[in-house]
Amino acid sequence: MENIIDDCIEMFASLPGVGKKTASRYVIHLLKNNKKELIRMYEVLGNAISKIRECPVCHAIIGLDDCPYCNQHRCSKGTLCLVQDFRDLIAMENTGKYFGTYHILGGLISPVDGIGPNDLNLVTLEKRLNAGVFHELIFALGTTRESETTQFFLHRKFQDLVQKFSTLPKGIAHGIGLEFTDELTLGSAIENRVPL
């Protein structure tokens, strides 16, 4: 019995952001009072496993139907937005301002973490860019040093395949006063100011 509970705790603790204490709380909560909830969870997750897949083109997580993120309508816009992972794709979608297609890299180049160019989804990216459908490649990779390295690398690698490269500007967050903005962000914002 103890081993079964330990296994359950281990499983929950393997989720991002969940430590052993939180995992124990989840397991005890589910096993003690919520058998119905547990069975429902089992069914939903089981269903998800059988009906969810990775799009072989853009690497988004999708259902069994055609990928909603790289269909012909979206591709016809001619822009391809590079994101690190599916969460970033969802964040971009939530803006309601972008209507082109995406490509999920699956990571950022960081030799210190054992991630090199070959660990990213670049074979499929090159294939898509070679098709000549996209005139603009948008980097939406964040502002870490790893993202800057990855962006620089991809820019050089694909500079002959795309006419235009763009990146999201660094700037001041919405609803935040200047006094609460750090010097680097504020410096970047003033350098990249836009005309009214």
Added chain:
Amino acid sequence: MFLRSLSLLNFRNHHVVSLNFSSRFIIITGNNGTGKTNLLDAIHYLSMGKSYFHLRDESVVREGEDAFWISGTTDCDGRSDEIKVSFVKGNTEIKPKKNIFKNGKALRVLSELMGTFPVVMVCPQDMEIIAGGSDYRRQFVNEMVSHVSREYLEALIGYRKILLQRNQYLKSISGTSPADPHLLEAYDKQLESYASELFRFRESWLQDFSVLFKECYRFFSPLDESPSMKWKFSATPGNFYEKLQHSLVADQWKGYTSVGPHKDDLAFYLNGKPLKPVASQGQQKSFLLALKMAKHLYLLQKTGKVPPLLLDDIYDKLDELRFRRFMEWLNEHTRAQVFITDTLFERMKILNDRLGLNADFVNTNNGVIFYSGDVVTAG
């Protein structure tokens, strides 16, 4: 800038310490191994968020304990700041965690602490700045400039992070495959940009610092002695990228980058000749003290704050004349708060009376006991 209070919990050999300082001079006496230097290192933690002696956070937690905590209140022209540094050791369940708070607000990164409470430490190990490898001299400069320029600190952090990635990449392909030219270019261009910033700041620092340094050196030495210093840059912004390309094959074989600001050295001279081979022990000590005094003046000039001086065991290491001149400078030419450690209480008491320092005394022999004048107060 004054440190008005210092509290420690489980920091090195100290269990619980709570001290309030009212005087400009604080003299800490006690036998060897009773924790005098540890009190200074705790103050350094409040300044830089880390040990002056490059000790890992884990190793400064008191033996048998899981965490340490340091808290201090600083006072700069009537403005008071409360700084706290805490560290909890990791185990199989949790990761080690260091937190730094300024006025109750947790700082996101260590670099946000820089410039809040600059201090100047002087201790026997500092002779390495003169006699040791170039990394001691770069550290001396980096720490000083980082206190006054966030841009410099960010460039330094950025440079180090990219350098680490480049070196790891070179190691990963060493002897197995040729380097990807696009990826190397990505690293090299980023390094070039950071290196150019560092170069600009280091040049400018030297111009300002040299003037202060020469003034300070005169305190100890005859007028005919002429000290100087200059940067020996590993590369300049004009040739850095080219040098990186030139050394690529060797770097790939070695698995690290052999040119760049991480290889710059600050060369010291006396009367135009390299300091180390020509200078006597005394001249080297004068040179070192002048470096520290100039650092104090530089931080004052650039931040407007008068950095406290933390003097560890310097009485034993200096001859009578230099010590007297240094104390005269501290007493009459600065407004700085000064912490001095020594093994001999009587010696310090005489010094206090002779110079009229009106110091606070702390004794570490039986726990930490605080004296203000003749009155023994809280422990």
